Amino acid sequence: MKNIEKYRNAFMDALELEEEDVSEELALGETREWDSLGHMILISTMEDVFDVSIDAEWMTEFDSYKAGKELLNRLGVDFVNE
Amino acid sequence: MTFISIEFLLFFAGIVFTYYLIPHKWRWILLLAASYSFYATLSGYFVLLLLTSTVFTYFTGILIEKQDTKQQKKRAMLVGICVLLFFLGWFKYFNFVNDSIRAISTYMNWNYAIPYQEIILPLAISFYTFQAVSYLVDISRGKQKAERHYGYFSIYFAFFPQLVAGPIERAKKLLPQFKVEQTLNYDNISYGMKRIAWGFFKKTLIADRLAPIVASVYDSPDPTGSQIVLATILFSVQLYADFSALSDIAIGCARMLGIKLTENFKQPHFATSIGDFWNRWHITLSTWLRDYIFMPLCKGKKKRSEIYVAIIITFLISGIWHGAAWTFVLWGLIHGFYRAFGDHTKHFRGKMATFIHLDQVPSLHKWLQIATTFLLVCFSRVFFRSDSVTAAFENAQHFLSPSSWNPSGIIGAFEMFSLLDLVIFSFFFIVMQLFHYIERKNTSTWNWLSQRPAVARFAVYVLIVVSVLVFGATGQGFVYGGF
Numbered sequence: 001m002k003n004i005e006k007y008r009n010a011f012m013d014a015l016e017l018e019e020e021d022v023s024e025e026l027a028l029g030e031t032r033e034w035d036s037l038g039h040m041i042l043i044s045t046m047e048d049v050f051d052v053s054i055d056a057e058w059m060t061e062f063d064s065y066k067a068g069k070e071l072l073n074r075l076g077v078d079f080v081n082e
Numbered sequence: 083m084t085f086i087s088i089e090f091l092l093f094f095a096g097i098v099f100t101y102y103l104i105p106h107k108w109r110w111i112l113l114l115a116a117s118y119s120f121y122a123t124l125s126g127y128f129v130l131l132l133l134t135s136t137v138f139t140y141f142t143g144i145l146i147e148k149q150d151t152k153q154q155k156k157r158a159m160l161v162g163i164c165v166l167l168f169f170l171g172w173f174k175y176f177n178f179v180n181d182s183i184r185a186i187s188t189y190m191n192w193n194y195a196i197p198y199q200e201i202i203l204p205l206a207i208s209f210y211t212f213q214a215v216s217y218l219v220d221i222s223r224g225k226q227k228a229e230r231h232y233g234y235f236s237i238y239f240a241f242f243p244q245l246v247a248g249p250i251e252r253a254k255k256l257l258p259q260f261k262v263e264q265t266l267n268y269d270n271i272s273y274g275m276k277r278i279a280w281g282f283f284k285k286t287l288i289a290d291r292l293a294p295i296v297a298s299v300y301d302s303p304d305p306t307g308s309q310i311v312l313a314t315i316l317f318s319v320q321l322y323a324d325f326s327a328l329s330d331i332a333i334g335c336a337r338m339l340g341i342k343l344t345e346n347f348k349q350p351h352f353a354t355s356i357g358d359f360w361n362r363w364h365i366t367l368s369t370w371l372r373d374y375i376f377m378p379l380c381k382g383k384k385k386r387s388e389i390y391v392a393i394i395i396t397f398l399i400s401g402i403w404h405g406a407a408w409t410f411v412l413w414g415l416i417h418g419f420y421r422a423f424g425d426h427t428k429h430f431r432g433k434m435a436t437f438i439h440l441d442q443v444p445s446l447h448k449w450l451q452i453a454t455t456f457l458l459v460c461f462s463r464v465f466f467r468s469d470s471v472t473a474a475f476e477n478a479q480h481f482l483s484p485s486s487w488n489p490s491g492i493i494g495a496f497e498m499f500s501l502l503d504l505v506i507f508s509f510f511f512i513v514m515q516l517f518h519y520i521e522r523k524n525t526s527t528w529n530w531l532s533q534r535p536a537v538a539r540f541a542v543y544v545l546i547v548v549s550v551l552v553f554g555a556t557g558q559g560f561v562y563g564g565f
Contacts, residue, residue, distance in 0.1 A: 014384065032428075032429060032432075035425075035428075036357065037386060037389045037425055040377075040380040040383065040389050040392075041383065041384050041385070041386070041389065043380075044380065044381065044382050044383055044384050045384060047381075047382075048382070048384075055223065055225075056372075056373045056377045057225070059377070
């Protein structure tokens with residue numbers, strides 16, 4: 001499975017979203033599923049799926065679908081050349 | 083020498099004058115001498131403990147940094163934290179644990195021989211221990227370099243404006259500011275003086291005027307339900323005015339030295355939920371607990387129920403941090419329960435608001451949320467204020483009893499004020515609320531004031547200073563000063 005698919009699936013698993021609900025526009029606090037506690041579950045899921053460690057100060061950076069990809073990219077997860 | 087004293091103002095004026103007079107390279111010595119002198123006047127015997135904790139944390143920080151692997155760093159950090167928590171535990175929690183075990187032993191008919199120990203709580207130990215823990219954790223995580231300059235490091239530990247009751251600062255923010263050469267700046271001096279004056283205003287005209295009135299009810303052997311309701315609401319106002327005043331004075335003093343401390347309050351009694359309340363009350367403690375307790379506890383958790391457990395543990399620690407008594411443990415648990423319950427029922431409450439069309443009147447909805455949150459916070463403060471668990475449950479029963487909320491009973495309870503006290507308190511309470519109102523509309527009342535004509539501006543400053551001098555009540559210590 002490609003990283004981008006793993007990434008989308010992580011959103012669906014952690015936030016209990018349907019496939020069509022996961023879009024580039026998804027952002028923290030703008031849907032009832034992605035609230036502050038849902039965010040903690042999402043971070044844990046991302047850490048497990050991509051085997052990375054997301055520090056407390058980075059957690060606040062992960063505030064949208066796009067920002068999450070950028071952060072994971074900095075942590076070595078390649079979404080383009082895989 | 084407490085913050086609210088002429089001695090402190092003279093002492094501080096002397097420090098500011100000397101600070102800008104001497105070269106930057108000597109200023110750390112002045113700040114350190116001032117910090118230790120200030121602490122010595124409050125808790126002389128324990129300067130040695132402060133010094134020991136500082137030396138220990140300084141060398142442990144360097145030791146952690148020198149470790150090769152993450153695992154070794156973590157091990158060194160844990161040893162360091164255990165030692166710091168041993169100091170805190172010994173002085174703050176020994177008798178709490180000892181008494182609790184003795185009570186259980188008596189109940190179970192066990193033989194328990196360790197007697198009560200006369201242990202005095204060193205002032206500010208909770209605050210500087212938390213700063214030390216965050217320093218060691220940040221070094222171990224690679225977010226902070228171990229400070230090699232012992233002088234600067236010691237000031238981070240003992241900086242006198244915020245030593246007694248915070249704000250709890252991170253080394254990453256505070257240490258670099260000590261190293262930068264601060265120049266005499268009109269804006270800093272002016273802003274600092276205004277914040278200090280505002281702190282004096284809240285402390286002497288709100289908090290200390292309410293303290294004896296609240297105490298007259300909570301120390302009474304048989305208060306009425308309405309008295310408990312009114313005294314608890316007043317205690318919430320007192321606690322806010324007291325603690326935020328302390329932060330105002332700390333922030334103001336530091337600013338006069340060119341140092342920016344973190345804001346600790348954002349009008350918490352206007353919070354729309356318990357989560358929001360903790361984003362506005364004692365912010366530096368809340369963020370400390372979030373970063374060093376809650377988030378590590380959340381690692382690997384993928385169910386809401388598991389996150390709820392982490393929330394409750396975090397609030398339990400917050401309660402124990404506030405005081406070594408079961409009343410504080412219960413207070414922390416109540417907030418943990420509020421937060422978890424609030425999250426669990428969020429969607430249902432949202433649906434209810436839609437069902438009764440409340441969400442179509444957003445301002446009414448918001449004010450109902452604010453009132454509900456305030457009353458929930460007030461209920462928890464029955465436990466914060468009561469002297470024992472038995473008294474807390476009795477007072478809580480009073481607070482929850484519908485008859486205690488009878489308007490005629492509440493009006494009658496105002497007899498705890500003398501007429502003069504009531505008029506004075508009401509006037510200054512309205513002034514404080516006006517200040518808050520402008521703040522909510524303009525983000526900074528001080529900036530808003532600076533845009534008013536000079537006469538209006540100075541009238542406000544004179545009102546603040548003269549009110550403190552004429553009507554200010556003193557003599558009560560800071561509630562958070564004891565933590």
